[in-house]
Amino acid sequence: MKLTKHHLTLKLREPFTIARGSITHQKSLVVQLEHDGISGFGEVTENPYYGHTIASMEESLSKIEPLLEEYISQPPEDLWQQFRERLDGDLFALSAFDMAAHDYFARTKQLPTWKRWGLTWENVPVSSYTIGIDSIPKMIEKLNQQQGWGIYKIKLGTDRDLEIMKALRQETDAVFRVDANCGWGPQETVDNSMLLKDLGVEYIEQPLPADASVTDQEFVFENSALPVIADESCQVEEDVRRCEGRFHGINVKICKCGGLTPALSMLKSAREIGLKTMVGCMIESSIGISGAAQLLPLLDYADLDGSCLIESDPAVGVSVSQGVVNLVDGNGSGGGLKSKPQLSAS
Incomplete structure (x- = not known):
């Protein structure tokens, strides 16, 4: 299985302000999992409040590369805890990976994710x-x-x-x-x-x-x-x-x-x-x-x-x-x- 990480910079229509601050652009990381011509996609955004940057999340994802082949045939929910331990608590990085894995696995079963x-x-x-x-x-x-x-x-x-x-x-x-x-x-x-x-x-x-x-x-x-x-x-x-x-x-x-x-x-x-x-x-x-x-x-x-x-x-x-x-x-x-x-x- 191939893991590809895409970098996005999302420009907002208007500056977006909440009680903690304001932004005009949002950096985002898209994870793509691909095998035999089937791809699944997941996304996570950079978040300074929770201490996650694109670089830190990419570093975390590199830790799970040796386990990627397990996702070819096994449901994501059966592997989640194992991957959580490997990522040492980086739930932001894991969220994008897990979302991509659910997308990929449902596509292999020829079902919408919610229906699976x-x-x-x-x-x-x-x-x-x-x-x-x-x-x-x-x-x-x-x-x-x-x-x-x-x-x-x-x-x-x-x-x-x-x-x-x-x-x-x-x-x-x-x-x-x-x-x-x-x-x-x-x-x-x-x-x-x-x-x-x-x-x-x-x-x-x-x-x-x-x-x-x-x-x-x-x-x-x-x-x-x-x-x-x-x-x-x-x-x-x-x-x-x-x-x-x-x-x-x-x-x-x-x-x-x-x-x-x-x-x-x-x-x-x-x-x-x-x-x-x-x-x-x-x-x-x-x-x-x-x-x-x-x-x-x-x-x-x-x-x-x-x-x-x-x-x-x-x-x-x-x-x-x-x-x-x-x-x-x-x-x-x-x-x-x-x-x-x-x-x-x-």
Whole structure:
């Protein structure tokens, strides 16, 4: 089996700002696994907040080259733990590899990835569109440029959060979701939840810092007027059980948990204990979105607008049109590159 690593630089339509900072470009690493003319693709983005660069992830991937032949005939889920140990905890690199492996294996079985998992494509949720932090007039402009979406996720964590939400509510009757990206305190969250509920907000994502105390998490869980969804507080499979009684749901990020294999397990575990399920994305191409979209039958909420936020998508695959996720005819996850960008082959 051949492993090829493609480097992408994704230019955003607009500067994208959250409580932790702002970017205009996003670097991305695409992993391609190929054998006997069949290719599978996976993607992961560089992320300074979590300490992962393109160079560090490529170095990690070099450690698994001796094991590549095992993926020719064995399902990815049977090998994931072995590869996790070999990568010494680099779950970002593993996530791209695992996504590519699921795509490749489903193609060899001549099935869409979701169907190989035994899922049924019905009653899947639509995606939200994300409005990053900016001046209020600019946030209104961003929203009005993307008319027709039924759900907007609004990034907050400023000193004018409620003012932002009141202004945006005057522009649309769509559903709002709020992501504070660890920017609020416990009492602030509870107070805001009551006002946000009246503004048509559906839930609040990760209001408290990831290292917030159990006491603070439980206080918000018990007193918030809106459901609270864990993101930074639920990164890996071991975190799911800890969210019970502290959050109403979890947002699974493929890159953080290490791929589609653990994502499947996390979503199923969350449903077993009564947590709402969501899959989010980074700013990424259609390759990453195509992989994540295979999980839609297991979700209550979806945030898969990453490729909609970039100026020019270098990939093809699953598309998201005003929230509706459109699958690609064919097998695997459906993602692929339009052309060959800068790459290194193993």
